[in-house]
Amino acid sequence: MPPPEGLSPVEEALRDEEVTVSDLKSTLEERLPGASVELAPEQEMMTVNMGPHHPATHGVLRLIVDLEGEVVKDLKPVVGYVHTGIEKSCETMNYWKVIPFVERMDYLGYFSNMESYVGAVEKLVGLEIPRRAQYLRVLHLELNRLHSHLVWLGTSALDLGAMGVYFYCFRDRDRVLDVFEMSTGQRMHTRYFQIGGVAEDIPAGFEKKVRELIETMKIGIGQYESLLDRNEIFLHRTKGVGIVERQRLLDLGVTGPLLRASGDAWDLRKEEGYLVYPEIEFDVPVGTVGDGYDRYRVRLTEMRESLKIIEQCLDGMPEGPWLANDRKYVLPPRAELSTSMESLIHHFKLVTEGFRVAPGEIYNPVESPRGELGCFILADGSSKPARVHFREPSFVNLQSLRDMSIGEYVADLIQTLAMLDPILGGIDR
Numbered sequence: 001m002p003p004p005e006g007l008s009p010v011e012e013a014l015r016d017e018e019v020t021v022s023d024l025k026s027t028l029e030e031r032l033p034g035a036s037v038e039l040a041p042e043q044e045m046m047t048v049n050m051g052p053h054h055p056a057t058h059g060v061l062r063l064i065v066d067l068e069g070e071v072v073k074d075l076k077p078v079v080g081y082v083h084t085g086i087e088k089s090c091e092t093m094n095y096w097k098v099i100p101f102v103e104r105m106d107y108l109g110y111f112s113n114m115e116s117y118v119g120a121v122e123k124l125v126g127l128e129i130p131r132r133a134q135y136l137r138v139l140h141l142e143l144n145r146l147h148s149h150l151v152w153l154g155t156s157a158l159d160l161g162a163m164g165v166y167f168y169c170f171r172d173r174d175r176v177l178d179v180f181e182m183s184t185g186q187r188m189h190t191r192y193f194q195i196g197g198v199a200e201d202i203p204a205g206f207e208k209k210v211r212e213l214i215e216t217m218k219i220g221i222g223q224y225e226s227l228l229d230r231n232e233i234f235l236h237r238t239k240g241v242g243i244v245e246r247q248r249l250l251d252l253g254v255t256g257p258l259l260r261a262s263g264d265a266w267d268l269r270k271e272e273g274y275l276v277y278p279e280i281e282f283d284v285p286v287g288t289v290g291d292g293y294d295r296y297r298v299r300l301t302e303m304r305e306s307l308k309i310i311e312q313c314l315d316g317m318p319e320g321p322w323l324a325n326d327r328k329y330v331l332p333p334r335a336e337l338s339t340s341m342e343s344l345i346h347h348f349k350l351v352t353e354g355f356r357v358a359p360g361e362i363y364n365p366v367e368s369p370r371g372e373l374g375c376f377i378l379a380d381g382s383s384k385p386a387r388v389h390f391r392e393p394s395f396v397n398l399q400s401l402r403d404m405s406i407g408e409y410v411a412d413l414i415q416t417l418a419m420l421d422p423i424l425g426g427i428d429r
Contacts, residue, residue, distance in 0.1 A: 044068075045066055045067070045068055045073065046066070046067045046068075047064060047065070047066050047067070048064075048065050048067060049062060049063070049064060049065075050062070050063040050065055050413070051063055052078070052081050056159050056414045056417065056418070057417065058155065058417065058418065058421075058422055058423075058424070059082070059422065059423065059424030059425070059427075060081035060082050060424055061077065061078075061079065061081075061422065061424055061427075062077070062078040062079075062081070063075060063076070063077055063078070063401075063413075063417075064076040064078060065405075065410065065413065067410055070409050070410050070411070071407065071408070071409060071410075072405045072406055072407065072408055072409070072410055072413055073406065074402070074406065075401065075402045075405050075406065075413075076402070077398055077401060077402075079395075079398070079424070079427050079428055080428055081424070081428065082424055082425060082428045083428040083429070084104075084425075084428065084429060085429075086101050086102065086104065086105055086429045087388050087389055087390065087429060089101050090102065090385060090388035091384065091385055091386065091387060091388055092384065093384060094353070094354025094355075094383045094384050095121055095195065095354055095355065095357065095383065095384070095385065096194075096195065096331075096350060096351055096354055096355075097351075097354075098117060098385065098388065099114060099117065099118065099191055099193070099194065100189070100191055102114065102116075102117045102375070102388075102390070103189050103190075103191065104189060104425065105390065105392065105423075105425055105426045105429045106368065106369075106370070106373070106392070106394065106423045106425060106426035107188070107189075107423065107425045108144075108147065108148040108151055108152075108369065108423055109144060109145075109148050109368045109369045109370065109373070109423070109426075110144065110188065110189055110190070111137075111140050111141050111143075111144035111190075111192070111193065112141060112144065112366055112367075112368035112369065112373050113368075113373065113390075114191070114192070114193035115137060115141060115193055115275075115366050116364055116365070116366045116368075116373050116374060116375040116390070117364075117375045117377075117388075118193045118194065118195055119274065119364045119366070119375075120362045120363070120364035120375045120376075120377045121195050121357070121377065122195060122196070123362050123364060124357050124358075124360055124362050124377060124379055125329055125355075125357055125358075127195070127196060127324055127326060127329055127330075128324065129196055129197045129323075129324050130197055130320055130321045130322060130323070130324060131276070131318045131320065132201075132317065132318050132319065132320045132321065132322050133196075133197030133198050133321075133322045133323065133324075134275045134276045135276055135313050135316065135317050135318065136197075136198050136201075136202065136313075136317075136322060137193060137198065137275055138275050138276055138277065138280070138309065138313055139210075139309075139310055139313040139314070139317075140180075140183070140192060140193075140198075141275075141366075142306040142309045142310050142313070143176055143179060143180070143210075143306075143310060144369070145302065145303075145306045145369045146176055146217065146303055146306050146307070146310075147173055147176040147177065147180075148369035148370075149299050149300075149302060149303050149306075149369060150169045150170070150172055150173040150176070150303075151169070151170075151173060152299065152369075152418075152421045153165065153169050153224060153296075153299065153300070154166040154167075154168075154169030154170050154173070155418065156296075156415075156418035156419060156421075157169070157227075157228065157234075159414050159415065159418045160233065160234060160237050160414075160415060160418075161233070162227065162228065162231070162234065164227060165224060165227050165228065168220065168223055168224065168227075169224070172216065172217060172220045175213055175216060175217075176213065178209070179206075179209055179210055179213055182203060182205075182206055182209060183200070183202050183203065183206055184199070184200070185200075194330075194331065195329055195330060195331075196323050196324035196326060196329060196330030196331070197321070197322050197323040197324055197330070198322050198323070199334070200322070200333075200334065201322045207314055207317075210310065210314060211311075211314065214307050214310060214311055217303070217307055218304075218307065221300060221303055221304060224300065225300065228296070235293065237292070237412070237415050238291065238292035238293040238296060238415060238419070239291055239292070239293045240289075240291050241291055241292045241293075241408060241412050241415060241416065242291055242292050242404035242405070242408065242412065242415070242416040242419065243289055243290050243291045243404075244262065244290060244400055244403045244404050245262070245290070246259070246262040246263055246264050246290065248400075248403060249262055249264075249290075249400060250264070252396070252399045252400050252403075253396045253399070254371070254396060254397050254399070254400050255371030255372040255393055255396070255397070256367070256368070256369070256370050256371025256372065256393055256397070257295060257298045257299050257302065257369075257370070257371070257421070258295060258371065258397055258400065258420065259371070260284065260285065260286050260287065260298050261286070261287035261290050261291075261294040261295040261297075261298045262287060262289075262290030262294070263286050263287060263288060263290065264286065265284045265286050267284045267367055268365055268366060268367035268372060269282075269367045270284060272365060272366075272367075274366065276313075279316070280309050280312050280313070280316075281308070281312065282305045282308050282309050283305055284305075285297070285298050285301035285302060285305065286298065292415055292416060292419045295419040296419065299421075327346060328355060329350075329355050331346075331347055331350055331351070332346050332347055353383065354383035354384070355383060356381060356382060356383050357379040357381070357382075357383075357385075358379065358381060359379055359380055359381045360379050361376070361377065361378045361379065362376070362377050363375070363376045364377075365391070368393055369421075370393040370394050370397065370421055370422075370423065370426075371393030371396070371397060372391060372393055372396075373390065373391065373392065373393055374390065374391035375388070375389075375390055375391075376388070376389045376390070376391070390426075390429065392426040392427060392429065393426070394421075394422040394423045394424070394426040394427045395426065395427045397420060397421075397422065398420065398422055398427060400420070401416065401417060401420055404416045404420075
């Protein structure tokens with residue numbers, strides 16, 4: 001039977017039955033005498049495991065990646081390797097004893113963890129904290145944002161081979177931890193925020209040390225820019241890589257620097273206006289196309305804005321108490337425990353027995369270094385929360401990694417994951 005008119009030699013060869021590549025090559029050579037026929041080899045899909053123990057996964061994260069050559073065709077994150085049951089543990093403790101648990105979720109944003117939980121309890125019981133305590137909380141929240149972004153920048157630059165940036169960032173991060181040690185006694189996991197205010201007032205010399213840090217960091221951020229903004233390798237590896245449209249990010253629930261890099265200025269410090277943020281002037285940096293470079297620029301600019309906020313907190317710091325005067329919910333100042341038997345008994349009863357919270361529920365969101373961190377508490381009238389649940393931004397933001405990676409090279413996957421800035425302690429918790 002003659003072939004239907006208009007069929008090409010390839011279509012004719014494939015018309016009646018399945019043929020192999022070699023059969024097709026032979027058929028084409030017969031139909032096209034004198035022509036040299038070369039067919040590209042069949043592309044094979046390969047599935048590889050990246051992690052769970054791999055330095056570029058920024059924690060114990062496993063990525064199942066489908067590759068066609070070096071191009072990512074599909075990606076599936078697998079989490080849960082460092083699940084610690086923090087939320088369930090919170091439900092077995094009285095309200096006071098929950099604080100050390102929650103600050104260990106996002107172990108780089110521990111002040112945000114504390115603010116989301118402590119603020120939720122204060123809203124449940126209708127407790128207003130003093131203005132000095134609010135200023136101290138904002139100051140430490142922004143120092144913590146600075147600390148978190150320094151770790152992100154150093155490790156992300158290291159993923160791309162910029163080892164010098166890593167050393168500079170961790171040098172300055174150590175200076176921030178020195179400030180935490182001075183005000184709280186601890187470098188990490190300070191338990192400084194507590195129901196009713198903060199654990200201690202800032203010591204003598206603290207303001208001077210923070211102002212010195214501000215000036216040092218202004219120079220430091222300029223150094224980071226000098227090392228990266230004109231680095232051809234860094235620019236080629238970040239510009240135009242991992243772009244996801246703003247609406248898609250909103251559909252996935254992505255918040256924080258990732259969303260702002262796509263052009264959306266959503267920031268809970270502006271939108272919710274908690275603590276004394278409405279009284280402080282600062283800008284919300286946004287990107288344009290939402291690629292890796294925009295994510296880098298947004299976070300770097302956020303560091304400068306945090307310095308502005310910290311400076312305004314020092315300038316406007318009011319005098320007065322740093323703890324609410326409420327014997328029902330608030331621990332007495334530590335200094336009184338060695339001089340007042342009444343304060344010692346009050347402290348003992350609150351820590352051991354806790355306080356009862358009337359039945360109700362609350363959700364308290366804050367702007368953590370990675371986006372919206374929200375704490376939901378369900379109270380049942382007892383001294384322990386019936387349910388504690390966190391909307392953890394790293395967990396939500398991780399959903400966008402697949403959209404950022406498909407169609408990109410596997411080498412770009414390393415950079416894209418770094419710019420995501422996930423904290424696995426918060427994801428698994």
